[in-house]
Amino acid sequence: MATIIQQPVPAPVIPIMKKQGVIIKRFKSVKAFETLLFKFLKRNNVLHLSTGRNNVVRSTPLEYRLVERTFYILSEGGGKFANLAVNRRVCFSIAEPYHPREDFWSYKGVQVWGTATVYSSKENPRQFNAALKKMRIFDSLKSLGIKELSPAFNYRIIAITPDIIKYVNPREGVFRVTWKRRG
Template sequence: MVTDKELERLIIDFMRTQGMCVLATCSNNVPRASAVEFFPDGTTLYILTEGGEKVANITSNPRVSVAVHTQFTGWDSIKGIQITGTAEVGKAGSKIFEEGAEAYRKRRGLKGVSIPDFMNIIKIAPKKIEYLDTTLKARGLGVRHVLEY
């Protein structure tokens, strides 16, 4: 059995090894999936973006879904997460913008680099994270786990 604390650690460690995700948003019953780079802080994700339809969608409907996964190389090595949560958009000068800029700098190993003011930062706070890891089977554990906040 995997405890919630162990599961959260597995998820955080997994997100540190990945750089891209698919962000799904929806507005007026029209879904949109965007492949974007993300910057994690614990289980919170930050995404830098100039704007576009995903930002407009989040503004009208903050509920989002995010998928992060490894490349498929075989049934015994599948790893991925599905996040269901809420998103907020931060503009320059906001707390979200500063948090996201720090997550960006930390991941990239940059100090003192500023994010241009025209950028937006999306903050995704998870409500539920579904973790799939078939390598856990070798340790006698289940391969699907759910962490809810």
């Protein structure tokens, strides 16, 4: 279950948007908004994950797989894991290319806040293997002629449950809509 909060478009901006063919939708239901939101999330595959500890923050571009409402990332290492060991709260963004000279209203992206869980083949092999299946990693490897993950790397999976997602995409009718997970 979730709720949405839709910020109003500032009054002086409405006629400018209309003149350029931008019509902002008023979502009557969470489901209607989620249809557009998850369509955007599924057509992309790279996020920029921010993790932090001791007032030091890092951001890492990573490939993700979205399964139901969980973001899964397969990674072999890096400072993000040291951060996640002490602080599971994360933030990430996903954006598509923006060309304001061609279309000022074509910007689109999300910012997501959530909680990460790390699975490894050594510490929690059952959850690690279940996540690999959900991600369909072996299907991807098979298409490349690879039979297994290289044992040379200490692969781990980061599973992120989103709590808040802010989405903007004026050209498709979305202006500052916030999705919040309940419970």
